[in-house]
Amino acid sequence: MTRTFLFPALLGAVFAMPVAAQDLAKIGEIDVTVELTALENAEAATYWKNLEADLEGAIAAQLTDRLADAGMKISVDVSEVELASAFEVAAGLDQSMLRGQINVTDANDNSNFHSFDLAVSMEQATVFIPEGVDVTVLTPTSTEVYNALVTSFAQEISTRIDG
Template sequence: MPDLTIKRNHDMLGKIVSTTLIGALMATAAFAESPTKVKDVDVSIDLTAITNPKAAAYWTTVSDDLEGAIVARVTDQIADDGVNISVDISELALSNSFQSAFDIEQSSLVGDVKITSETNNTKFEAFELSVSFDQASQFLPEGYDLAQVTSDSKEYYTAMIGAFADAVVKHLE
């Protein structure tokens, strides 16, 4: 008879452990966060504050292009109750990056990013984001010769916009 009692206790323990593990796995899945929903994206820049006329002309569409790049990365996360993303691009950084054409590795795209929510007070973040050309180089076309990149080239511009948009979206995760 003792062997039967031990077997019953062992079977009961196995059922308890199995039930507990299944419950824990289900709870983990239930609490897994879904991507942050986004309601609005707004990017601004005061082009008149850029002291270098060539830089001002070059970066003319940066706010629209960056806004479009961010939206393109969150299209499956758009919702009326989502967060608002606002970016204020640093005019000084743009002007300085454009002037340092001979030292492109030191160039950067800088902006103040604010993530707010009208419905969820835990969804609030404000930070300065700086993306260097080194970070942006992964957005250059495959096989592109880095020695050919200049701070006024289309490839440089597209890479900087892509890297900045990716960095903003990563903060939503």
């Protein structure tokens, strides 16, 4: 008896999984705003000047299967970009960080709203440093640090936008 009930239930669950994945809301717009005050120092302001476009592109790359002409809007307000010096990192005093407020809205359904704060530190982003790169000698303004923080931030957004 258990066997005859369990098999159809498992079969139904297996067939329902692809449908559930396809039912994820489409994303129609990604908007990233970086306030100049978020950039803690002049070096950061110079180096991170393309952050808005780069972060929009990184988020879109994480959500390619969900992008559409119309759908939900992801708004990212970057509130802090912190670049720690190699000394600060080595001494355990500080680390590079990217922080912001993420709002996901749906123009067709006002009840479909999600908002969260997100902070990604270099410690979390090191998994995105290319293999073979010595992280102990990277400077905060290196391309590897920049790309790792942007990619890590985008990936966190893509995993959390559905609540």
